[in-house]
Amino acid sequence: MNGVAIFLGILMGGSLGVGVAFLIFGSLLNRSNNHGDSVGENSRYTGGIAYSAQLDKKLHKAESQSEFLNTYYVPLQSDPVFRTPSARVVRKMPTPQAPVAQAQTAPQVSPVAVATAATGFPSSTAFPTAPAAQAVQATQAATVQAAQNYQAAQAYQAAQTAPVAPAAPTQQDYENYQHLSD
Amino acid sequence: MATLCKNCGHALVFDPSIQKVRCYQCGSTFFAEEVESESKKYVQDKKAISMAQVYGQDVAGAAKEYLDCYIYTCSECGGEVMITGTEVSTKCVYCGNPTVVFSRISKEECPEFIIPFAITREQALACINKEIGHGLFVPDAVKHFTPESVHGIYIPYWIVDADRSEAAIIRKKTSNGKNTTITYHGRAGRMRLKNLPVDACTMLSDESSTRLEPYDFSKMVLFDEDYLLGFYSNSSDLTYGFLTQAVDKRACQMFDETMMKSVKGGGTKTVINYRGSTAIDPDVKYALLPVWFVTFDYEDKHNTILVNGQTGKVVCGLPIRKVLFYTLLTITCIALVILFSVLFYHIIYAMMSSYARSKPRRSSSSSNNSSGKIVVGLIAAGVVMAIAGVKKIKNVIAKLKLTQSSQTFNFTKKRQE
Numbered sequence: 180m181n182g183v184a185i186f187l188g189i190l191m192g193g194s195l196g197v198g199v200a201f202l203i204f205g206s207l208l209n210r211s212n213n214h215g216d217s218v219g220e221n222s223r224y225t226g227g228i229a230y231s232a233q234l235d236k237k238l239h240k241a242e243s244q245s246e247f248l249n250t251y252y253v254p255l256q257s258d259p260v261f262r263t264p265s266a267r268v269v270r271k272m273p274t275p276q277a278p279v280a281q282a283q284t285a286p287q288v289s290p291v292a293v294a295t296a297a298t299g300f301p302s303s304t305a306f307p308t309a310p311a312a313q314a315v316q317a318t319q320a321a322t323v324q325a326a327q328n329y330q331a332a333q334a335y336q337a338a339q340t341a342p343v344a345p346a347a348p349t350q351q352d353y354e355n356y357q358h359l360s361d
Numbered sequence: 362m363a364t365l366c367k368n369c370g371h372a373l374v375f376d377p378s379i380q381k382v383r384c385y386q387c388g389s390t391f392f393a394e395e396v397e398s399e400s401k402k403y404v405q406d407k408k409a410i411s412m413a414q415v416y417g418q419d420v421a422g423a424a425k426e427y428l429d430c431y432i433y434t435c436s437e438c439g440g441e442v443m444i445t446g447t448e449v450s451t452k453c454v455y456c457g458n459p460t461v462v463f464s465r466i467s468k469e470e471c472p473e474f475i476i477p478f479a480i481t482r483e484q485a486l487a488c489i490n491k492e493i494g495h496g497l498f499v500p501d502a503v504k505h506f507t508p509e510s511v512h513g514i515y516i517p518y519w520i521v522d523a524d525r526s527e528a529a530i531i532r533k534k535t536s537n538g539k540n541t542t543i544t545y546h547g548r549a550g551r552m553r554l555k556n557l558p559v560d561a562c563t564m565l566s567d568e569s570s571t572r573l574e575p576y577d578f579s580k581m582v583l584f585d586e587d588y589l590l591g592f593y594s595n596s597s598d599l600t601y602g603f604l605t606q607a608v609d610k611r612a613c614q615m616f617d618e619t620m621m622k623s624v625k626g627g628g629t630k631t632v633i634n635y636r637g638s639t640a641i642d643p644d645v646k647y648a649l650l651p652v653w654f655v656t657f658d659y660e661d662k663h664n665t666i667l668v669n670g671q672t673g674k675v676v677c678g679l680p681i682r683k684v685l686f687y688t689l690l691t692i693t694c695i696a697l698v699i700l701f702s703v704l705f706y707h708i709i710y711a712m713m714s715s716y717a718r719s720k721p722r723r724s725s726s727s728s729n730n731s732s733g734k735i736v737v738g739l740i741a742a743g744v745v746m747a748i749a750g751v752k753k754i755k756n757v758i759a760k761l762k763l764t765q766s767s768q769t770f771n772f773t774k775k776r777q778e
Contacts, residue, residue, distance in 0.1 A: 231549050231550050251528040
């Protein structure tokens with residue numbers, strides 16, 4: 180019994196003694212030799228996160244996790260903040276480059292509204308499962324359609340505003356010309 | 362070129378203690394906005410010429426460390442002023458006059474804002490002495506160091522507003538003795554970032570510049586080149602690609618930290634999967650922020666201490682008195698191990714004795730279990746504390762490496778005195 184007590188005493192005392200000593204001296208050294216080791220606090224730059232979804236259950240499976248990401252990330256992306264014109268260039272930068280990858284040019288139908296309308300789920304804390312996938316598909320389809328419409332409109336507008344250049348003669352023109360000259 | 366005093370013609374220098382430009386010859390003081398250099402219009406198009414153009418490829422090639430240098434002519438004495446690729450203001454090595462390279466802050470690259478130095482050179486040194494003077498493990502030679510150079514440098518920053526949107530899965534791991542519970546939490550949302558400073562000078566490490574924060578942006582004023590007089594400064598050399606990367610990284614970090622706090626309860630929390638993006642507002646502000654760089658040598662190594670030129674915050678990792686530290690650590694370790702071992706021996710012995718006495722009367726499998734849990738818990742606590750202590754020691758060593766990094770030293774050293 181005595182031997183067991185000694186063994187356990189050394190084991191517990193050793194681990195705790197070494198742990199406490201390292202913690203004390205690590206803190207002392209940090210206070211003594213490391214200065215200014217703090218970055219700007221988050222609260223200085225942000226008022227916090229506006230959550231659109233918080234879910235603490237039903238996320239054990241990989242599929243449900245990826246479904247959660249897809250369901251709630253897409254509506255966030257469609258927010259007007261992420262739809263600034265592609266010509267966004269920060270002024271005076273040494274090398275103006277491509278804008279933020281997420282910037283969208285196309286006007287979009289609000290996928291949140293589409294998702295809500297299609298599923299009946301609000302875009303907040305509830306976690307939709309199967310119907311949400313349909314909502315996402317509907318959202319994506321609506322977004323793609325809107326983008327296509329926008330591109331078509333842009334092309335039409337460009338065609339209208341572009342200076343009119345003489346069109347190259349076609350085969351039909353040539354034949355007409357031949358006919359007339361005959 | 363220098364801006365000259367209206368009264369005596371001597372070069373003006375910005376004095377942080379009175380927030381005005383001062384003539385040290387006649388004592389006149391002026392607000393920076395009041396002073397307009399007469400010769401600015403004649404020299405603002407005058408550009409620095411690369412060293413290779415002036416001395417030829419051979420000389421430039423021979424002195425590799427000066428390859429990024431340019432030659433600028435001092436408008437006061439005609440002397441050659443050597444500057445690096447992004448320097449905006451410096452001092453002429455011959456006449457000592459403050460020199461501003463106007464072509465580098467011409468209209469298209471002109472900073473919009475500046476936080477003028479509020480801490481003087483003497484105050485910066487006093488801040489350092491106050492901060493490091495009481496360090497138990499700081500060598501005496503470092504406590505009473507003689508600065509090799511003290512440079513006040515305006516660092517270019519981009520002040521960014523941005524939106525971060527992210528959906529993430531957080532894994533929380535909680536241990537309770539033998540049992541480990543893992544739970545998964547989903548979070549999605551958006552975060553608005555205001556006035557996030559991003560260091561726009563690639564020569565200075567982001568880690569150093571981030572630690573200089575916070576700056577008080579309410580004290581930011583419209584840029585005027587007269588604030589640069591008597592100080593060194595650099596212009597931005599950060600491309601838009603790097604800016605977006607830097608903002609994205611910082612925003613992601615801030616978002617994750619805040620998000621993990623929303624998951625209630627203790628345990629180890631990790632973001633295991635996420636989808637996110639950061640959109641930067643178009644109206645990015647370009648500002649110059651003040652930093653004092655104080656260099657000194659210790660055991661043949663260059664050390665650079667940084668001081669926030671507005672708040673006086675000192676940023677450095679200092680050399681360690683290793684013999685003292687490791688000796689004290691070892692002695693304390695041994696003493697605590699003996700103390701705890703004896704203490705636990707007596708506790709365990711007493712517990713076992715009482716258990717042996719009470720054994721014939723009652724079955725105590727639950728008591729055994731709880732004792733086992735206590736033993737395992739105490740050992741685990743010891744290990745956790747030891748790991749935390751080692752992490753702190755490693756952190757100090759990492760910050761010391763940053764203070765002794767050649768990158769920071771070269772950034773401040775390659776300037777004309």
